[in-house]
Amino acid sequence: MEPHVFAQRVFGKSFAKHGDRLLYFDQGSRTRENEGPASYAAMHLLKWLDPSTGKKEAFANFPNGSLFKNGNYFPFGSWLPAFCISDGFIYVAFGIEPVIYLYDVDPPHELISQFKPSLKDYHYFQGGENAKVGTDIGFFLLGGKIESIVRFKEFLLIAYFPGYSPADLSAFQENMGVEERIALRERMDEKYKRRVWIGDLEGNTLGDFVPEVFQANNIGVREGELFAIGVENPDIEEDLFRIYRLDIAESTSRDIE
Template sequence: MKKTLLYLFYFFIIFSCNQKSDEEKSDQNSDLKNITLEKLDSIQIEYLGNPIVHDIDPKSKTVLFMEFEEFSNDIMLADFDGNVFNSFSKFGDMPDGYGSLLAPIQILGKDEILAFGLKGFSNYDFQGNLHNQVGLDEIYFPNFRRIAMGHTMNKLGNKYLYLEGGTRDIDYDKINLHSDIFLFNLLDPSTGSKEPIIQFPKTSIYKSGKYFFRNAWSPVFSVVENQVFIAFGGEPVIYNYSGESPFELISSLPIDIPNYRYFEGSNNENLEYDFIGLFLSSARIENIKKVGDYFLVAYFQGYDDVDREYFFANKTPDESKELRERLKEKYPYRLAIFDSLGKRLNDFSPEDYDPTSMLLRDGQLWVMEKPDPEVEKEYFRLYRVGLKGE
């Protein structure tokens, strides 16, 4: 009985906090709505499942997506009218396969795609025929990789910039390696070699000597006009690096994100909570894109103190399930828009698309429609969006 009363009291607090939070958001955004995003076009693809979009190519008018399953990774190609015109699998140990993917697949042209996997760089045509394969100098399964829309390799000259995935031989949650590790690789598709580049800048919180769980500092980045713009995990700063060797830091831009609660490190190597709990509860930047003179920042706010305390408290399975559902609704992914000086121009939670999926290709910005948890649709939709002044 005592536990039930405590549980009810907690959700009364949640309701009150929600009201206060909505009021605060309204106050914060009352004079910010100068720039927003508007829908310019859409693609509806008939497909039943859980697709992950890898690439959208405006020139060939092609969408590449996959359905990840335990034993099958079919590559599917659709046109901008929404017709899936071919699908094939190159997963696993087949002679012309790519092994396991290390990055999203890219569309290179009208009839060519590039897969980066454990077997190296594999070029296929749209029919699935292997045209070229270049093995990697080093082969190991990474500790971290991200296969999601808007998180692909970026071209730098004749090479590709992508995340350094680390190795499973190191426990990144326990060892304070942050002063030494390289965060990106410059990949050469003609030789299979990689050049480790870019470490944490001296001013970063991740150079403070404190301990962080692995996903606290996972970078997101955007390459524009031979410059690299990076946000390191939870840290609310956009770092600008040169896109040419030695990839020097050009500038750093602190950004003000409202009600942003990120993990600022621990002095104790043994973190208080497990990394999954810390990841779920801590603020982080999920995607950044530079469009013209503006930065688009998709982010998760992180739980407030009341929610965080109850999140880590002992609960029954039913209580945990109900709490997760309530917190997911209370803390949706948000999108903030900043000018080149770091002034916040807008901050909102999109109702019908996922801001973490932002994909910038040939000057076009695309996002994926949010799925409806109540309705299973036999299609998915992509929106082309653009900046609009108000």
């Protein structure tokens, strides 16, 4: 029987290579009804793929104490993992939950440690007591979520959307005309930007900022170098995109705003 998991695809978050296998996030059908809290315990959030044989191995349930074990309902996609592999460990965050879990990359994938990064003005959905409220996709789209994790040297970089404040979320849900809603959305898009948190491996904050020239959620490491895709100019149609090579100097990494 296929594990109780749900597939999604997001650019830049598909695979992480380890040896001859690829780590990715699930991979089953989203046609299954959201059965709520009772079903979350059986979900597998990560999966290994052996490209040579096609064999798949699912693992990683929600840890004890996880947001998704609080007895509430959540929309599909709320737990979409962001992860990376480095130095024998899997660093993973389960979607909207602002916690970084550290697993052993080798079976049985023991949970080694966890920490909660101090994300600036992070507002996230904590579930609904019933299916109607808990599975409202609006809470997921407008709430905070962790979109990627990168390990570079002795630093962790977390790209995240901070989420609307309760007051702005309430305003967005009010009835209004089309033009008024468009104007509100434009104001909210300007107010709420994706951010990058930088910390050490113990979870201490070294910086948290909105990047101006590169996309927060398109950062990656290749052959020991840190790269990011540049921000597009909405006023100019271009047939190319910019890639920046980045570095972090510890002497300048503290108190980045």
